[in-house]
Amino acid sequence: MSAAIRTPLMIVGAGPTGLAAALFLSRRGVPVRIIDAATQPTSTSKALLVNPRSLEILGAYGVAARIIAEGYEVLGVTMHRAGREVASVDLQRELKSQLPIGLAQARTEALLTEALQAKGVQVERGVSLQALQQDEQQVTLTLQQVDGSTQTVQAPLVFGADGARSTVRQALGVDFAGSALPEPWQLWDLRLRTALDRQRAHIGFQPDGFLFQMHLQGGVWRVIGNGADPLAQLPGGGVPGEIIWQSQFHIAHRLADKFSVGRVALGGDAAHIHSPLGARGMNLGIEDAWVFADCAADAIAGKLERMQEYAELRLSVDRQVVHRVAALTRLMRGRPTALRWLRDSVIPAAIKLPVVRRQILQTVAGLDHPLQARL
Numbered sequence: 570m571s572a573a574i575r576t577p578l579m580i581v582g583a584g585p586t587g588l589a590a591a592l593f594l595s596r597r598g599v600p601v602r603i604i605d606a607a608t609q610p611t612s613t614s615k616a617l618l619v620n621p622r623s624l625e626i627l628g629a630y631g632v633a634a635r636i637i638a639e640g641y642e643v644l645g646v647t648m649h650r651a652g653r654e655v656a657s658v659d660l661q662r663e664l665k666s667q668l669p670i671g672l673a674q675a676r677t678e679a680l681l682t683e684a685l686q687a688k689g690v691q692v693e694r695g696v697s698l699q700a701l702q703q704d705e706q707q708v709t710l711t712l713q714q715v716d717g718s719t720q721t722v723q724a725p726l727v728f729g730a731d732g733a734r735s736t737v738r739q740a741l742g743v744d745f746a747g748s749a750l751p752e753p754w755q756l757w758d759l760r761l762r763t764a765l766d767r768q769r770a771h772i773g774f775q776p777d778g779f780l781f782q783m784h785l786q787g788g789v790w791r792v793i794g795n796g797a798d799p800l801a802q803l804p805g806g807g808v809p810g811e812i813i814w815q816s817q818f819h820i821a822h823r824l825a826d827k828f829s830v831g832r833v834a835l836g837g838d839a840a841h842i843h844s845p846l847g848a849r850g851m852n853l854g855i856e857d858a859w860v861f862a863d864c865a866a867d868a869i870a871g872k873l874e875r876m877q878e879y880a881e882l883r884l885s886v887d888r889q890v891v892h893r894v895a896a897l898t899r900l901m902r903g904r905p906t907a908l909r910w911l912r913d914s915v916i917p918a919a920i921k922l923p924v925v926r927r928q929i930l931q932t933v934a935g936l937d938h939p940l941q942a943r944l
């Protein structure tokens with residue numbers, strides 16, 4: 570291998586997508602650098618659910634076993650309306666694969682980081698990408714350290730895993746078209762007194778919106794809702810206690826119009842964002858990383874056309890997921906009134922149909938398309 574080929578591939582962003590890519594590439598023997606603008610890993614968690622597809626991919630790295638050991642199996646989803654259960658899906662009985670695991674995203678990231686460290690790769694923190702250009706031979710990146718000093722480095726390939734506001738995507742001039750829902754969504758991690766089953770996710774069809782509730786650990790639950798006062802109408806009559814973390818976010822559905830340009834590719838939230846319904850964002854990012862690692866290992870060995878192949882493979886899968894999740898979110902969010910009526914009257918009956926159940930199961934499991942690479 571020539572000296573130029575040994576120059577590390579650069580991964581921008583050490584969220585789950587970037588960490589997973591670094592791990593998969595290291596296993597393929599590709600030298601990597603991974604940088605993150607943040608000086609510390611995040612302690613709060615957006616994602617709570619690692620799906621069976623991610624566990625399948627992470628199986629060979631010892632990470633899946635640790636996620637399963639640390640988290641808990643999610644046995645099903647129960648839907649509630651006006652104080653009673655109106656529908657449920659039993660993952661334990663109906664899913665033919667490993668069950669999804671409930672685990673805070675911060676812990677999934679920590680386990681990925683430890684696996685990466687075991688391969689001798691350290692995340693370079695407090696280093697942010699400012700700009701990049703490319704020619705036929707390489708990519709040139711301008712990096713900034715926390716003290717404000719800048720450095721110019723070269724890389725044979727770059728993976729932009731730098732989240733929804735991706736600097737990599739902007740530097741490539743790639744469009745991120747889509748739409749956003751107008752209302753803010755509230756999020757709480759809080760102690761709850763509730764009799765609801767801790768191993769199931771719970772959905773509330775509320776009169777003015779939608780509510781999601783899932784156990785985190787030790788009696789702390791995640792509650793997300795778009796109604797005026799979601800905590801006032803918790804399913805099963807839960808009584809809120811101490812608030813551990815409170816936040817607010819907006820839901821948008823957007824897709825990059827290209828997933829690669831020359832020697833630079835995009836993955837994870839840098840390439841696609843959608844509502845948390847279906848719990849796909851982090852899991853799709855891990856799968857992007859998996860396919861990218863397979864394609865990039867070949868690209869770095871001379872088959873540059875594999876970068877374009879990555880883009881085509883993932884754009885088709887991720888586009889379908891974003892569209893499906895967007896449609897599901899529009900139906901479930903409980904507004905306007907006509908859609909809320911449809912949700913409240915049609916969904917409990919529709920969920921009993923095998924075709925609908927299969928769609929829900931495959932979506933939650935991440936098994937709605939074949940695995941696109943074997944590392």
Ligand SMILES: Cc1cc2nc3c(=O)[nH]c(=O)nc-3n(C[C@H](O)[C@H](O)[C@H](O)COP(=O)(O)OP(=O)(O)OC[C@H]3O[C@@H](n4cnc5c(N)ncnc54)[C@H](O)[C@@H]3O)c2cc1C
Nearest residue numbers: 582584585586606615616617618698732837838850851852
């Ligand atoms: C409420 C909520 C619940 C969710 N639940 C789930 C769930 O259950 N399951 C699921 O799969 N997904 C879920 N998601 C989505 C999931 O959290 C995201 O899809 C996931 O974090 C995306 O990972 P990422 O690595 O692509 O991006 P990020 O996690 O955003 O990481 C990007 C990283 O890039 C770094 N960065 C940014 N700019 C630069 C730069 N210029 N230079 C260097 N570094 C940079 C950032 O510091 C950050 O660490 C949820 C999201 C929300 C909001």
